[in-house]
Amino acid sequence: QVRLVQSGAEVKKPGSSVKVSCKTSGDTFSDYSISWLRQAPGQTLEWMGGIIPMFDTADYAHKFQDRVTLTADESTTTVYMELASLRLDDTAMYFCAKLNRLAGSFDSWGQGTLVTVSS
């Protein structure tokens, strides 16, 4: 069973960037895919993109592809999500989750990182 532990809450100004980390443990890091999802207050979940450390390749949702960068550090088994050009409506809880690629489902989740964008 994979365990995902995310970095702490962030408060950012509009126009700046935020980088959130997701430390993984309990399984072979390179063998799986990590996705990032977000949930604005009172809203649904939104898939932002995913990365497969083994292939060092990332896929992004069209909505985010110009502003999101996903990276992976195999030495620390940590995945990072950087979101640039922050806007007020980027205020949300950000989750990393392990994607079971064979089942198309997110079976393990990090605890979430609250990102607040405020002027």
Added chain:
Amino acid sequence: QSALTQPASVAGSPGQAITISCTGNTSDIGTFNFVSWYQQHPGKVPKLIIYEVNKRPSGVSNRFSGSKSGSTASLTISGLQAEDEADYYCCSYAGTSLSYVFGPGTWVTVL
């Protein structure tokens, strides 16, 4: 606006069965069997309860079941319990262009 549609809320009495629908189109639910359901209690992390339309992860109660017909998926909760009061989100793979899409969520009230 979500790519999938769900009722905003569903209510039932303890012991009853309720069903939540999730309607997509031929680009997602209608084509792929990668339909999953997540339970989320207020302030908590989403939890996978159904994957691949009708499979339950280990440890999930067999009171939860899933099905699909055409472009509509459904989640049924039988023997409703107080602890089932939560938001439920459906999710579908939508191909490489959209990847994963979610419904707006359904709040289940146990009367």
